[in-house]
Amino acid sequence: MANKLALCGITALAIASGAAVQAQERSEQGKLSLGMGVAWVPSPYRAYDNKALPLPMASYEGQRFFLRGPSFGARLWNSSSSELAVALSPIGNRFQHKDSRDPQLKQLNNRDISAQIGLQWQTRGTWGRLALATQKEVTGHGGGHAFDANYSYAMPFGKAVVITPMVGVAYTSSALNDYYYGITAKEAQRSGLPEYRSGSSTAPYAGASAMIRLGSRWSAVGNIRYSRLADAIADSPMVRGSTTVGYSVALLYTF
Template sequence: MKKRLWSLVLSGLSLNAVAQPGAADEVPAEQHPPRWSLGIAAMVSDSPFAGEGTRVMPVPLVTYEGERFYFRGITAGWRFVSSESFELAAIGKLRFDGFDVKDLGRRELADNGVDYRLLEDRDLAFDLGLGMKWSGRAGELEVELLADATDTSGGQEVSIQYGYPFALGQGQLTPIVGATWQSKDMANYYYGTLDKEVARGVVDYKPGSVAIGHVGFNYFRPIGQKWSLLASVKYSSLPDEIKDSPLIDADAKGTASVFFGLSRGF
């Protein structure tokens, strides 16, 4: 599903490998990321939603890093505080966590007791909030506090991620571990059934607030003065509240994604 792939590429992975502020701290000054970066990447991802399966998709990479303002894929931010060890920014981010009903599997939904004709699409949204980052010898800690500004779900999300970058050959590898909490309004919208669907005869399912853990790594390798090689692998473990949803594949335990790209700075 295209929406979910965009979310995983540009949001779930946060484009850390593209902007790579952590890597910039470890490479010579002349290799620091430039203001503009353009590139192309490929994404392979599985979806937990019933019948979607695995998709392979080429995606563009666009980033801008200014003194205060930055743009990274689907996230824009304005830094209030920026130092070598701490950053605080107001951020806006598109959310593609939903789905188009036409992308779901009719048989898989039927096996879950759901008639696809009774379902509604889950629309994209736009979130506003704060992004914070601490970095030092002990690694990097990132926190995001977001709220749905479009009232699509009317919910909130808090995410936290820790990474420890270290040199690997001529590049930098950053193992990551983190978790995302979604409020009941957000989780009910994306993983539960809507009241209008229940009125049509779909089973009433509301997961309530959920916490989703993830592990993975980002890899960044400068190539000369302008080019960069980027890669990310991420696995998210689904909690029971999501796995029990009639919208989710019966055998889904988690979601995995692999991202590989090449970017040029200007």
């Protein structure tokens, strides 16, 4: 996983769906779960029209391949407690100048959703789950890279409810930050905003996901996630504020 709250947007939704459905990994081996929900993730861009977004969800844990939210991966090595995998996942932050109410931001170029690929390692036990990931952007949007480390602990309440708090820290390179938050010389001349080159960033985050079984096939999942933006992002003329909080809820059906 990348700096998914510092990059905010749909990237936070990727974490939301992935974290919630991971509670099913062992009990739902070989089963496919599909669902739909809604997410609210306020953008860090200033004077920006925030919208509730549809959140498609999928979960599948096969012997080698898996789907976790919008991420697709293949295990390179696997044991009863640990795995190493290669995965493709979105960096869903997006800036559309038409959605900004600020006349200067309306003069900037759009920033599009990106994709990243890389290695993910995780290990779990009675003490919880530790996950590490290193990934690189591969869609030509800056070409940067990211590193993420997080710890989570699943807490069952009876047989129907699992709540999983999580804490982590994420690093994002300057190239990736600059694509989403930098302002080029041409954009500065056109908009009147100062030229800005974003550096690399390291940001902590925390959150919790919940899964509630509603029967033998239906489950409800939800997520809340908080992150503090690093100075390299918060100092951008495009950004207002220094924190983000995202929410999502969804229903899943297991086939």
